[in-house]
Amino acid sequence: MRAGSSVKNAFSALAWLSFYVLFCIAPLLLALGHPSSTGRSFLIDFSVALGFVGLSMLAFQFVLIARFKVVAAPFGIDALLKFHIQITFVGLIFVVAHPVLLFIADAQYLALLNPVTALWRARFAVLSVLALLVLIGLSVWRKRLRLRYEVWKLTHGLIAVAVVLFGLLHASLVGYFVTGTLRHLLFEGYIGILIFLLVWVRLISPLMRLRRPWRVVEVKPERGNATTLVIAPVGHDGFRFKPGQFGWIAIGRSPFSITQHPFSFSSAADTQPGGSISMTIKVAGDFTETISRVEAGTRVYVDGPHGVFSMDQRQGPGYVLVAGGVGVTPMYSMLLTMLVREDVRPVTLFYASATWEDVVLREELEQLSDRMPNFNLIHVIGTPPPDWDGEVGRISVEMLERRLPAQYRRYEFLICGSTPMMDAMEEALAQVGVPYSQVSSERFDMI
Ligand SMILES: Cc1cc2nc3c(=O)[nH]c(=O)nc-3n(C[C@H](O)[C@H](O)[C@H](O)COP(=O)(O)OP(=O)(O)OC[C@H]3O[C@@H](n4cnc5c(N)ncnc54)[C@H](O)[C@@H]3O)c2cc1C
Numbered sequence: 001m002r003a004g005s006s007v008k009n010a011f012s013a014l015a016w017l018s019f020y021v022l023f024c025i026a027p028l029l030l031a032l033g034h035p036s037s038t039g040r041s042f043l044i045d046f047s048v049a050l051g052f053v054g055l056s057m058l059a060f061q062f063v064l065i066a067r068f069k070v071v072a073a074p075f076g077i078d079a080l081l082k083f084h085i086q087i088t089f090v091g092l093i094f095v096v097a098h099p100v101l102l103f104i105a106d107a108q109y110l111a112l113l114n115p116v117t118a119l120w121r122a123r124f125a126v127l128s129v130l131a132l133l134v135l136i137g138l139s140v141w142r143k144r145l146r147l148r149y150e151v152w153k154l155t156h157g158l159i160a161v162a163v164v165l166f167g168l169l170h171a172s173l174v175g176y177f178v179t180g181t182l183r184h185l186l187f188e189g190y191i192g193i194l195i196f197l198l199v200w201v202r203l204i205s206p207l208m209r210l211r212r213p214w215r216v217v218e219v220k221p222e223r224g225n226a227t228t229l230v231i232a233p234v235g236h237d238g239f240r241f242k243p244g245q246f247g248w249i250a251i252g253r254s255p256f257s258i259t260q261h262p263f264s265f266s267s268a269a270d271t272q273p274g275g276s277i278s279m280t281i282k283v284a285g286d287f288t289e290t291i292s293r294v295e296a297g298t299r300v301y302v303d304g305p306h307g308v309f310s311m312d313q314r315q316g317p318g319y320v321l322v323a324g325g326v327g328v329t330p331m332y333s334m335l336l337t338m339l340v341r342e343d344v345r346p347v348t349l350f351y352a353s354a355t356w357e358d359v360v361l362r363e364e365l366e367q368l369s370d371r372m373p374n375f376n377l378i379h380v381i382g383t384p385p386p387d388w389d390g391e392v393g394r395i396s397v398e399m400l401e402r403r404l405p406a407q408y409r410r411y412e413f414l415i416c417g418s419t420p421m422m423d424a425m426e427e428a429l430a431q432v433g434v435p436y437s438q439v440s441s442e443r444f445d446m447i
Contacts, residue, residue, distance in 0.1 A: 013074035023060055027052040027171075027186055040176075047101030048176045054094025055167040057087060058132070059190055061160065062197040067205070067248075067303065076308030078442060088136060095129060095167075121173035128166035135159040149285070150259045157258075164194060202256070205303070209255035212236045214300040216251075217276055219292070224358040226282040226326060227292045228266060231300050237273035239305060241265055242312040243337035244330040244414070244442070247304025249279070251294060255301035261287055264416075264442075265305070266329040266361070268336035269312075280361060282326035309414065309442035310334070316412035316438070318346040320404065322395060322425050324417025325353060325360065330442060331416065332361050335368050335375060348376040348405055350395050352421065356385050378403055395421075397428045409433055416442040 022029075028049055063071065064084040072080055102109040112122035135156060138145070142152045172187045218230035229251075232238070241247075248260040267278035281291045311319055311334045321331040328351055338347060353359045359379065369377040380391040380399070391399060405411070413434055415425045422441055429439055 009074040016071060016074065020060065024053050024056040027056060041105055043101055043105040047098045047105065050094045050101065051098030052171065054091045054098065055164070055171060057091035057094065058160075058167065059164050059194065061088065061091075062164075062194060062201075066197050066201050067306065069306075072306065077306040078309065085139075088139075092132060092136065095132065099125070099129075119173075121170055124166045124170040124173065128163050128170060131159050131163045131166060135163060154258050161194070161198070164190075206255040206301075209250075209301045209303055212301075214238070214302055216294055216296050216298045216300060219294055219296060221292060222280060222360055223362055224282060224325065224353070224360040226280050226360045227294075228278050228280045229291065229294065229300075230267075230276050230278045231302070232276040233274060234299075238271060238275060238277065240271050241269050241277070241305035242310040243269040243334040244310035244312075245269075245305040245307045246309075246330070247279075247302045247306060249303075250301045251291075252298050252300075255303075259287075260301075260303060262306075264307075264330040264333065266332050268340045269333060270337065270340065280326065280329045280332070282360065307442070309416070309440055311337075311412065311414065314412040314414070314438075314440055316345075316410065318405065318407060318411040319348070320408060320411050320413045321347065321349045322413065322415040322417070323349065323351045324421040325358070327416035327418070327421075327442070327444060328360055328365075329416075331414070332364065332368075334414070335365075335372070338375075339368060339372055344374050346374050346376070346405060346407075346411075347372075348378065348403075350378050350380060350400075350403070352380040352382070352395055352417065354382045356381055356388065376405070395425065395428070397431050400428055400432050404432065409435070411438070413439045414441070415439065416444070419443060419445055 061084055064080050064087075067077060075083075099109070099112075112118050113126065115123060115126065118126075138147065138152060138155060138159075142149075168187055168190055213234045214231040215234050216229055217232045218228075220228040220230070222228055244264065246262050246264040248262050250257050250260045263279040263281055265277050266280040267276070271277060281288050283289050283291075309330060319334075321334065323331045328349075331349055331351075335347065335349070337343075338345070349365070351359070351365070356362075356379075359365075359381075365377055369375050378391060380393070380395050381388060382393065384390070384392050391403070413429055415422055415429075417425070422443060426439065426441065430436065
């Protein structure tokens with residue numbers, strides 16, 4: 001990333017953060033000086049304020065997951081999704097603090113919890129909070145509940161709409177701070193944004209992809225239960241991407257389908273107009289299990305490129321890549337791109353695999369290593385074959401100290417693998433003195 005574009009990114013990140021804060025406190029700003037707040041205790045006004053901020057935060061969640069490139073550009077869609085998850089808990093605290101403070105201010109408010117006698121404005125509030133709790137519970141315990149990803153995704157969207165809608169109905173019917181024009185502005189404005197986002201995500205964005213189809217041109221079996229799909233644009237120029245970026249794909253189904261799956265591009269970036277791109281996909285569940293049976297000619301829709309996990313985002317005098325299993329795919333794209341660009345900066349890849357036979361893209365990496373004198377390939381095998389004389393077990397602090405290049409503290413580090421490996425690596429790199437700011441990571445199970 002050049003200095004100019006990093007300054008631009010910093011500015012647009014700051015602009016979006018300011019907009020975010022403004023959006024969340026917008027109802028309060030609108031209410032400033034509004035006469036309806038007179039006559040109530042500070043605690044009640046404060047609790048209402050918290051409720052408004054919580055509701056705005058939850059409403060903004062739809063913007064975060066709408067995959068707007070302009071919003072994602074300075075942060076990366078992966079970071080936005082992480083923020084989306086974490087900020088839900090903050091929103092929950094605000095939303096729950098609102099009734100708790102009300103009850104503290106005046107115990108009579110407890111009667112609002114009685115669904116039989118309470119007015120609809122109170123029922124909507126209870127429904128909104130309950131829906132939010134269900135939404136969070138299903139997300140946190142999805143795997144334990146054995147909920148299929150597709151089912152979770154559909155219910156997640158529907159419940160999220162219910163949370164915000166019930167919350168808005170409650171705020172509008174109660175009318176604290178917001179009455180008359182203000183109430184209309186707030187209620188209709190938020191509803192308008194919600195509808196626009198739903199139309200964007202479910203209609204406009206898929207329509208745009210429908211007009212830019214791709215087709216499978218090659219299906220290549222790989223080691224480690226993986227398959228490389230090569231896809232080419234049909235009737236358009238395709239796109240260029242940064243090495244390490246990913247796209248959401250829908251194969252053999254319409255771009256309107258609820259679920260698309262994210263995969264890193266495993267081909268060289270800087271594609272020529274009309275050029276094909278590849279993805280190397282390992283079996284992880286019901287969708288990925290079908291990939292090896294995909295036939296040439298099958299239609300594919302790609303939403304991308306997305307993500308900031310790229311060496312182009314992090315310029316350094318050299319690179320250390322750390323991959324586990326299929327986490328090697330973005331690294332392979334970065335290495336191929338370096339070869340194509342004749343980039344001679346030193347690059348080391350620590351690549352952990354369960355067995356030697358499981359090493360995804362093994363031959364391809366060996367070929368790269370032969371062609372790139374600046375590339376140091378270090379395989380780390382969990383259970384190696386009897387004649388193995390390379391690294392064994394897991395990537396450890398001791399191994400890093402022994403095998404890292406002399407200048408490593410000045411290099412950029414990019415890591416991608418399973419969650420336990422990523423956690424261990426982030427800790428290990430800190431222990432060997434790699435500054436946190438020089439470590440970038442991509443989690444394939446971020447959702
Ligand atoms: C940024 C990114 C890049 C990735 N790149 C690659 C890659 O290059 N190669 C590769 O083999 N895998 C990659 N993955 C992982 C891949 O997306 C999942 O393994 C795949 O979607 C699993 O789908 P499934 O239906 O077969 O399995 P399931 O059993 O349905 O899911 C297994 C797990 O994968 C995740 N997952 C499932 N569906 C989705 C979805 N639609 N969106 C997001 N996550 C989902 C969930 O955490 C789920 O628990 C990447 C993931 C991310 C987030």
